[in-house]
Amino acid sequence: MTSSPRPPRPARGVPDATVARLPVYLRALAALADEGLSTVSSDELATAAGVTSAKVRKDLSHLGSWGTRGVGYDVEALASHITRELGLDERRSVVIVGIGNLGRALAGYGGFASRGFHIAGLVDADQQRQGEMVHGQRIRPYDQLGDIVREHAVRFGVIATPADAAQDVADAMVDSGVTSILNFAPVVLNVPDNVDVRRVDLATELQILSFHHVRKGGEPVGVLTGVATS
Amino acid sequence: MTSSPRPPRPARGVPDATVARLPVYLRALAALADEGLSTVSSDELATAAGVTSAKVRKDLSHLGSWGTRGVGYDVEALASHITRELGLDERRSVVIVGIGNLGRALAGYGGFASRGFHIAGLVDADQQRQGEMVHGQRIRPYDQLGDIVREHAVRFGVIATPADAAQDVADAMVDSGVTSILNFAPVVLNVPDNVDVRRVDLATELQILSFHHVRKGGEPVGVLTGVATS
DNA sequence: CTTGGCTCGTGAACGGTTTCACGAGGGGTA
DNA sequence: TACCCCTCGTGAAACCGTTCACGAGCCAAG
Secondary structure: OOOOOOOOOOOOOOOHHHHHHHHHHHHHHHHHHHOOOOEEOHHHHHHHHOOOHHHHHHHHHOOOOOEEOOOEEEHHHHHHHHHHHOOOOOOEEEEEEOOOHHHHHHHOOHHHHOOOEEEEEEEEOOHHHOOOEEOOEEEEEHHHHHHHHHHOOOOEEEEOOOHHHHHHHHHHHHHHOOOEEEEOOOOOOOOOOOOEEEEOOHHHHHHHHHHHHHHHOOOOOOOOOOOOOO | OOOOOOOOOOOOOOOHHHHHHHHHHHHHHHHHHHOOOOEEOHHHHHHHHOOOHHHHHHHHHOOOOOEEOOOEEEHHHHHHHHHHHOOOOOOEEEEEEOOOHHHHHHHOOHHHHOOOEEEEEEEEOOHHHOOOEEOOEEEEEHHHHHHHHHHOOOOEEEEOOOHHHHHHHHHHHHHHOOOEEEEOOOOOOOOOOOOEEEEOOHHHHHHHHHHHHHHHOOOOOOOOOOOOOO
């Protein structure tokens, strides 16, 4: 409570591409801190994060100057700065709808809890699943979604339902106050402008890999012929 | 076997940004076909895919001219063209390593099977899981990974293990012939240049949402104070 | 105090992506 | 057949992101 309630407001317009990399830096910094390092150069951080050092410096420059010339960045200070920048210093409540395998994986994903996300509720429409305990949380019926969101002032919703349920879920979330949605269902959601949606499609990623595979090797992969190579 | 073994090779340098959208178009087209439409305008397809019509036209132009001026695109023809372009007309074998909740979700994900991906094997290092049936496949021990890859000429690997196992798994995959890896573990993998890696980090996505949340509402969400809003 | 070496921070150049605007070329109708 | 309307395909322009190159600043050593 002694720290400034409204920090120096260091960054203004951080580019989207940079924002997308901040979590990666954050994770890399955590790993470096675990190794006992107290300082990193942009080069080291770049390697750990899988990007170029120029990118690291440019990205971090958007958050203000936090490095020391000739030395590098202070691991702990930089990590906490990025944490604040991402808003991860405040605890944020999340509701997950659709507790199939994916929903369970998300509910138990350490990356959520360790980054300030608190799971306020697990919701599923399937009667059979209701009441079941998943990672310390009871699965609750779909019609309680609104109550959960309102009660815990939830602003983040995760949709891990089948495609045909996703839009309904999104509508219900928005109605009760959710303003940021992470959508794993393979549909384009229709939401008001003030609501943020990010879509993650597991199949899409494999298809992109497939494209590059064709481009690179182009190898036909003889499933039918089944003849071993040479 | 009657179709040309080396198709017209229609597109040359398709931009990455376009490639990333092709699977989305493909899905949108499938949905439109289900509705019985035989033709779409770039505008309709754009709406269905959640992008702009200009993007659709530019993207599709990279694949060659497949639309009819004044009419639009033939749904079926375009879908099959994109399918071919992505290399999804050939069956591709995939191995999934790490059969926790995420691995199970992936194993059962319809988006894989319906897009030409055939799951050649599920692998887990946990003795307790081995032998268990998941979506019609038996979970096999980790030391059989190489055999599975070689036997089925697998070129696609999915890593759904904890972070500390991911690099070992990647090494084993690469050693036995995998050239495209989809990595869900929150680490940067070290692989040879000829191997393609795409990383999907579930926590990252929420953190990006969090950033935008701070920027937009900035609402503090009083978890500690716990006072209901006004 | 001065020197040398290292690394950040940043303007400028570059390349890729998106948007814009409009001409070209189809289909339908009279 | 001739006309109109509609939508694709595509250069040009605007925008964004990455890479490059180098000066500024800090630390350590002598």
